[in-house]
Amino acid sequence: MFKRLADSSPAIAISVDGKTVTARAGDTVAAALLAAGIDHCRTTPVTGAPRAPYCLMGVCFDCLVTVDGVGSRQGCLIPVREGMKVETQLGRREAGR
Amino acid sequence: MTAAADLAPSYELVVIGGGPAGLAAAALAARAGVSTVLFDENPGVGGQIYRAITSTPVRSRAILGEDYWDGAALADEAKASGALIVNGATVWSLDRQRLVGVSLGGKARLIEAGRVIIATGSQERPFPIPGWTLPGVMTAGAAQTALKAQGLVVGGRTVLAGSGPLLWLLAAQTLRAGGRIDAILDTTPRRNWLQAMLHLPDFALSPYFAKGLALLREVRAKVPVHRAATIEAVGTDRVREVVFSGAGGTRRLPVDLLLLHQGVVPNVNLANAAGVAHVWNDRQLCFVPVLDAEFGSSVPGIAVAGDGAGIAGGTAAAERGRIAAIAAVRALKPQAAVPDTQAIRQRLQREEMGRAFLDCLNRPADSFRLPEGDTIACRCEEVTAKQVRETAQMGCEGPNQMKAFLRCGMGPCQGRLCGLTVTELIAAERKTTPDEVGYYRLRPPVKPITLAELASLPISEAERKAVER
Numbered sequence: 001m002f003k004r005l006a007d008s009s010p011a012i013a014i015s016v017d018g019k020t021v022t023a024r025a026g027d028t029v030a031a032a033l034l035a036a037g038i039d040h041c042r043t044t045p046v047t048g049a050p051r052a053p054y055c056l057m058g059v060c061f062d063c064l065v066t067v068d069g070v071g072s073r074q075g076c077l078i079p080v081r082e083g084m085k086v087e088t089q090l091g092r093r094e095a096g097r
Numbered sequence: 098m099t100a101a102a103d104l105a106p107s108y109e110l111v112v113i114g115g116g117p118a119g120l121a122a123a124a125l126a127a128r129a130g131v132s133t134v135l136f137d138e139n140p141g142v143g144g145q146i147y148r149a150i151t152s153t154p155v156r157s158r159a160i161l162g163e164d165y166w167d168g169a170a171l172a173d174e175a176k177a178s179g180a181l182i183v184n185g186a187t188v189w190s191l192d193r194q195r196l197v198g199v200s201l202g203g204k205a206r207l208i209e210a211g212r213v214i215i216a217t218g219s220q221e222r223p224f225p226i227p228g229w230t231l232p233g234v235m236t237a238g239a240a241q242t243a244l245k246a247q248g249l250v251v252g253g254r255t256v257l258a259g260s261g262p263l264l265w266l267l268a269a270q271t272l273r274a275g276g277r278i279d280a281i282l283d284t285t286p287r288r289n290w291l292q293a294m295l296h297l298p299d300f301a302l303s304p305y306f307a308k309g310l311a312l313l314r315e316v317r318a319k320v321p322v323h324r325a326a327t328i329e330a331v332g333t334d335r336v337r338e339v340v341f342s343g344a345g346g347t348r349r350l351p352v353d354l355l356l357l358h359q360g361v362v363p364n365v366n367l368a369n370a371a372g373v374a375h376v377w378n379d380r381q382l383c384f385v386p387v388l389d390a391e392f393g394s395s396v397p398g399i400a401v402a403g404d405g406a407g408i409a410g411g412t413a414a415a416e417r418g419r420i421a422a423i424a425a426v427r428a429l430k431p432q433a434a435v436p437d438t439q440a441i442r443q444r445l446q447r448e449e450m451g452r453a454f455l456d457c458l459n460r461p462a463d464s465f466r467l468p469e470g471d472t473i474a475c476r477c478e479e480v481t482a483k484q485v486r487e488t489a490q491m492g493c494e495g496p497n498q499m500k501a502f503l504r505c506g507m508g509p510c511q512g513r514l515c516g517l518t519v520t521e522l523i524a525a526e527r528k529t530t531p532d533e534v535g536y537y538r539l540r541p542p543v544k545p546i547t548l549a550e551l552a553s554l555p556i557s558e559a560e561r562k563a564v565e566r
Contacts, residue, residue: 001233001252001353001354002250003250003252003276004247004248004249004250005154005155005160005244005249005250005274005275006154006156006248009154009248024154024247026149026152026246026247028140031246031247031249034243034249035247039232039334040232044230044477049230049479050232050334050335051232052233053235053239054234054235054236054476055220055236055238055239056236056239056242057238057239058138058139059220059510060476060510060513060514061508061509062230062476064509070547076242077138077139077140077185077187079140079185
């Protein structure tokens with residue numbers, strides 16, 4: 001969906017659901033996920049539908065992810081850091097029930 | 098970088114939001130000798146219009162355009178002014194006593210403010226069409242943010258849909274950056290031109306006239322533009338195609354990315370939660386705070402500047418920020434020297450001249466604001482338009498009662514992406530006005546914070562010993 005104009009910014013390795021993703025300095029978590037072509041970052045609590053970043057400005061909350069163990073963080077507001085652990089989230093607390 | 102522990106317990110002026118209004122306000126007040134802190138939740142200053150102005154990886158100035166780079170002067174001015182500028186700081190609470198709840202680096206603080214200027218700007222208007230929650234459907238503003246802040250340009254099959262200046266600006270910036278746009282679906286109703294033409298003389302004198310024409314020419318030369326009366330995003334796991342109807346019947350375009358935009362509206366959450374009175378603006382189809390000539394709100398000591406005071410654009414936002422800051426300085430330090438208000442007001446007036454034309458021309462059609470059937474109105478709680486309409490028909494009179502029936506507006510976005518839709522749907526069903534229906538009553542925290550952050554609030558010996566009541 002997105003390509004980088006230039007890859008001049010320093011590379012930053014983060015993990016997304018255990019897999020290493022190369023982000024760039026200046027990326028937010030949500031931007032890094034989009035740049036890596038990850039198709040969704042969470043599912044919804046009501047129907048379990050997949051969601052991906054929608055507004056990228058802190059309004060929609062569709063980009064909620066777990067960052068370093070803390071859930072429901074707004075991925076579009078958090079800059080990536082080397083070694084950051086990002087996990088996509090399941091909307092339903094009682095998945096599979 | 099500033100940490101929570103570095104913050105003073107009180108400041109004479111707290112500015113919330115680091116876009117043009119906030120930057121200009123903080124710079125002016127700090128230069129006048131007022132102790133000023135500016136809180137902004139983004140990694141860098143600039144707000145949305147000047148997003149990442151101090152860090153953008155986009156080197157070629159032509160891509161984003163000179164209007165974008167104007168933001169650098171504002172950022173420099175604020176930095177040099179002596180105001181404390183704190184990024185990554187989320188304001189989650191503001192009350193009538195001007196106690197500001199802010200969180201940064203996982204630590205929360207309650208800061209007392211002599212005066213507060215809310216400069217939280219605008220957000221894109223909800224665009225509730227079938228399929229707008231699918232991955233691959235984003236706002237035009239989101240694509241612009243990714244371009245400005247990360248140098249990410251749309252690469253796959255991309256369709257832009259909607260109306261308003263930002264849509265065309267994004268199209269031009271994307272094309273200049275080598276991005277791909279397959280088509281633009283223009284949703285501007287033809288009859289809008291009739292209303293807009295009344296305001297053409299003023300618009301022709303505004304700075305937006307020549308810029309707008311140049312943008313339209315630049316984009317139309319490279320991208321097919323179709324008029325669309327209905328738009329649907331189709332797919333299951335993600336958007337696969339966009340289906341639209343126009344004069345030529347129904348058409349389908351395969352897409353990887355559908356970017357929606359139908360103007361911007363004030364981001365009212367913080368002001369609303371602070372008890373600031375709002376009123377429906379029928380020309381801009383949104384709630385705006387009730388403000389005096391100096392942008393003072395109904396709550397003493399709290400002003401709302403910038404697009405949060407009603408949409409007028411980035412340059413106007415800076416002038417509004419200056420006017421609000423002058424009022425704050427005069428209240429806090431009557432002896433301090435401040436710039437001439439009249440010159441600022443003249444510049445503001447010039448900036449606002451074209452607004453009526455733009456508002457009338459880009460007024461979104463009812464069908465794109467008042468969804469029907471299974472189209473989702475509340476994205477967080479997945480509440481459909483049909484549910485909202487039926488509940489209003491049953492007798493539900495307002496959005497706050499609607500929460501109890503449907504949970505709409507109670508998800509994490511706190512009504513930001515359904516509030517206007519729900520209000521307008523209730524008004525339509527009950528044959529009354531949005532002003533009568535009103536808006537969600539918002540309460541702090543207006544942004545999520547963890548219990549650990551709350552628990553990190555410093556507590557005095559007296560507070561520790563006090564009996565809670």
